[in-house]
Amino acid sequence: MSYPKTAIISDLHSNVPAVETALRDALDRGVERFVCLGDVIGYGAEPRPCLDIVMRICAEEGALHPFEDTPLEPGLCLLGNHEQALLETPVDFNPKARQAIEWTRQEIGNCDRDAKLRYWDFLGELEPTRCDELAQYAHGSPRRPVHEYMIPRDSINTEKMRANFDAMQRDLCFVGHSHVPAIYYDDGRLFRPSGTEGPYELATETSSKAIINVGSVGQPRDGDTRLSYAIFDGRCITFVRVEYSHEDAAERIRAVSELPDYLADRLAVGR
Numbered sequence: 001m002s003y004p005k006t007a008i009i010s011d012l013h014s015n016v017p018a019v020e021t022a023l024r025d026a027l028d029r030g031v032e033r034f035v036c037l038g039d040v041i042g043y044g045a046e047p048r049p050c051l052d053i054v055m056r057i058c059a060e061e062g063a064l065h066p067f068e069d070t071p072l073e074p075g076l077c078l079l080g081n082h083e084q085a086l087l088e089t090p091v092d093f094n095p096k097a098r099q100a101i102e103w104t105r106q107e108i109g110n111c112d113r114d115a116k117l118r119y120w121d122f123l124g125e126l127e128p129t130r131c132d133e134l135a136q137y138a139h140g141s142p143r144r145p146v147h148e149y150m151i152p153r154d155s156i157n158t159e160k161m162r163a164n165f166d167a168m169q170r171d172l173c174f175v176g177h178s179h180v181p182a183i184y185y186d187d188g189r190l191f192r193p194s195g196t197e198g199p200y201e202l203a204t205e206t207s208s209k210a211i212i213n214v215g216s217v218g219q220p221r222d223g224d225t226r227l228s229y230a231i232f233d234g235r236c237i238t239f240v241r242v243e244y245s246h247e248d249a250a251e252r253i254r255a256v257s258e259l260p261d262y263l264a265d266r267l268a269v270g271r
């Protein structure tokens with residue numbers, strides 16, 4: 001079976017400098033397909049350009065290279081909690097995240113009628129979880145795809161882990177949401193990458209299922225300022241960390257008076 005070399009990106013959070021750097025890096029590594037696990041918007045300064053990029057590269061029909069007019073393999077984009085907050089009302093959002101969502105809603109409202117419809121149609125059709133032949137994809141977790149966080153200390157919470165492994169629709173599930181890259185195996189092991197690492201075989205002698213958190217492109221939170229994403233080739237996974245200009249992304253946030261400076265400051269510390 002041939003499986004396209006797939007970049008799995010998540011939590012872009014309106015950060016164009018990070019997104020463009022990630023895409024160039026992925027294409028240099030021979031990626032043919034992009035899957036986005038949601039949270040394209042929220043926090044950052046450029047929600048519309050980020051939506052434009054994802055609508056282009058992750059389209060299920062007619063996906064296109066981000067910088068050239070050449071086709072890509074059909075992609076996929078899922079619903080994140082920030083998209084859901086935009087479509088409905090923010091649930092469990094702190095005041096700063098809520099402020100960013102309200103401003104993002106205005107930004108989308110400020111463009112012409114056709115563009116507005118395109119954005120709302122795209123957002124309205126996002127689904128909480130999807131599968132391809134090899135893997136399930138969700139923003140948060142297999143059992144609660146939009147809202148549940150998978151964080152490293154969960155690896156010892158056997159009840160939570162068991163419920164999630166039982167809920168999986170494939171032996172592999174890719175998630176984002178916590179912004180912390182890791183692999184959770186069903187034999188209780190936890191693997192935390194510290195940089196660009198792999199390719200690692202996902203099937204092991206003692207485990208049959210794995211939940212892979214790919215980290216965040218636009219707002220890493222594991223104390224490392226480098227953007228994070230993963231590549232899956234149908235058998236092995238590679239974790240990727242790349243430097244990008246978080247100073248540039250922070251400047252763009254500071255230039256928007258409606259966005260709290262805290263959202264810029266945190267990019268410089270990876271928190």
Ligand SMILES: [Fe+2]
Binds near residue numbers: 011039177179
């Ligand atoms: Fe997020």
